[in-house]
Amino acid sequence: MTEPRRLGGILALRETWCRPDEKILWCCDGAKPRFDVPKANPDGTTGRKPGSAIMGAIAVADFLISDDADTGNGPPTTPAVIASGPNVHCEAARLAYTAAAEPGLWVLTSQRFAYVAPVPAPEPPPLPQERGLLGKLRSKAESVRTFVTGGPGFTAGEPIPVRAQRSVFELHGGQFTAAGAAIRERPRFTDPKPVFEKFVFTDGSTLEFHTGPGGGVPRHRLTGRLLPLDEQDKG
Amino acid sequence: MTAAQRIELDPQLAWCHPGEQLLARARPAGHIGSTIAGETTAPHRPRTTTPEATEPPPPAPLPTKAVAEGRFHDDEWAHDPSIWGWAYADEPGRLAVRLADLLTAGRGEATLLISSRRLAVARTHQPFTVWFEADVRHVRAVRPFGLLTADRSLDFLRADFADGSALVWNAPRARKEAKTVRVGLGL
Numbered sequence: 001m002t003e004p005r006r007l008g009g010i011l012a013l014r015e016t017w018c019r020p021d022e023k024i025l026w027c028c029d030g031a032k033p034r035f036d037v038p039k040a041n042p043d044g045t046t047g048r049k050p051g052s053a054i055m056g057a058i059a060v061a062d063f064l065i066s067d068d069a070d071t072g073n074g075p076p077t078t079p080a081v082i083a084s085g086p087n088v089h090c091e092a093a094r095l096a097y098t099a100a101a102e103p104g105l106w107v108l109t110s111q112r113f114a115y116v117a118p119v120p121a122p123e124p125p126p127l128p129q130e131r132g133l134l135g136k137l138r139s140k141a142e143s144v145r146t147f148v149t150g151g152p153g154f155t156a157g158e159p160i161p162v163r164a165q166r167s168v169f170e171l172h173g174g175q176f177t178a179a180g181a182a183i184r185e186r187p188r189f190t191d192p193k194p195v196f197e198k199f200v201f202t203d204g205s206t207l208e209f210h211t212g213p214g215g216g217v218p219r220h221r222l223t224g225r226l227l228p229l230d231e232q233d234k235g
Numbered sequence: 236m237t238a239a240q241r242i243e244l245d246p247q248l249a250w251c252h253p254g255e256q257l258l259a260r261a262r263p264a265g266h267i268g269s270t271i272a273g274e275t276t277a278p279h280r281p282r283t284t285t286p287e288a289t290e291p292p293p294p295a296p297l298p299t300k301a302v303a304e305g306r307f308h309d310d311e312w313a314h315d316p317s318i319w320g321w322a323y324a325d326e327p328g329r330l331a332v333r334l335a336d337l338l339t340a341g342r343g344e345a346t347l348l349i350s351s352r353r354l355a356v357a358r359t360h361q362p363f364t365v366w367f368e369a370d371v372r373h374v375r376a377v378r379p380f381g382l383l384t385a386d387r388s389l390d391f392l393r394a395d396f397a398d399g400s401a402l403v404w405n406a407p408r409a410r411k412e413a414k415t416v417r418v419g420l421g422l
Contacts, residue, residue, distance in 0.1 A: 007314075007315075007316065009384055010314045156294035157297065159300055160297070160317055162300075224314075226382050229379040229380060229410055
């Protein structure tokens with residue numbers, strides 16, 4: 001028996017987390033923040049990794065040479081979120097580590113800046129053990145069906161259920177400053193001139209959220225407004 | 236006759252006059268919602284008399300509670316997978332409401348058609364039946380919009396009409412269709 005499908009995203013926030021007068025300005029997938037912090041690897045781990053000296057040299061070279069030069073190594077994929085600060089204990093790194101621990105959404109509303117994750121579902125009752133070849137085949141067929149159909153659909157004639165959401169942490173005015181959008185030229189990422197929206201915390205550390213570039217629907221980002229598309233843009 | 240047995244007709248051949256070009260067509264694949272004179276309804280309730288569909292609408296889930304109860308901001312309805320489009324008008328007598336009425340009544344059968352001369356809602360399978368028709372000069376703009384939802388990227392077309400009303404609908408090829416309509420109508 002599979003768990004009924006529930007909708008996540010903006011409408012789950014609206015129904016289970018937002019206050020009635022609260023406007024969602026944007027949400028951003030919280031997966032895999034990049035750490036731009038001394039003594040931390042880009043994935044947030046600390047300590048030397050095999051080959052880290054080489055990677056470090058490449059990173060330094062990337063900072064020093066022009067965009068036109070070819071290092072022979074592809075630039076890292078433009079991350080959705082970058083945490084920067086003087087050390088791993090700064091506010092931005094602390095928030096990024098907390099967010100990295102569970103899947104969720106960074107959310108900026110008219111009232112708060114938060115990291116929101118689904119309320120954990122109650123443990124399903126243990127499935128009866130199916131024995132024998134027939135049981136194994138039945139279980140395999142169920143897995144294949146779930147994979148092909150993307151799981152159960154929504155039930156006809158009933159409202160689409162949403163997944164309840166909760167704040168992992170939230171910040172209010174005075175705890176951060178929205179510093180606006182800017183092109184981040186270093187280090188180089190797969191996007192040549194990625195635009196990031198920056199939030200500065202009281203200790204000077206920052207969180208940056210990728211918003212572009214280009215027209216169309218920004219990757220990683222959910223909004224409550226339809227965004228005009230460029231007729232020429234195929235993306 | 237079931238949906239599988241229908242014989243679909245090409246509106247370019249069955250409906251367009253010589254020299255008239257079909258620019259866009261859209262058949263609702265879900266509910267339409269509406270905001271009319273500040274009142275939000277999802278699914279939309281037809282305000283005018285509409286022809287009766289020959290078949291019941293295909294089974295579909297109902298909108299999320301937030302959308303059904305109008306407890307949302309801006310275009311958040313577009314995140315609801317049960318919603319195909321939305322009509323905006325300052326009063327029920329507007330063109331977008333008439334189109335929403337007919338597309339709701341004929342869900343599963345009725346198709347919105349835009350040609351170089353006319354705007355229509357028609358049943359495009361045999362027998363081809365036009366439910367409503369108006370001069371295409373009521374269309375003032377057709378623009379593409381996009382949205383990233385929790386699990387996919389969606390494109391929409393928005394048609395603005397001369398009476399100030401507007402209809403927005405899910406259109407996977409929104410960019411191309413918007414350009415075709417804009418060029419075809421000289422907008």
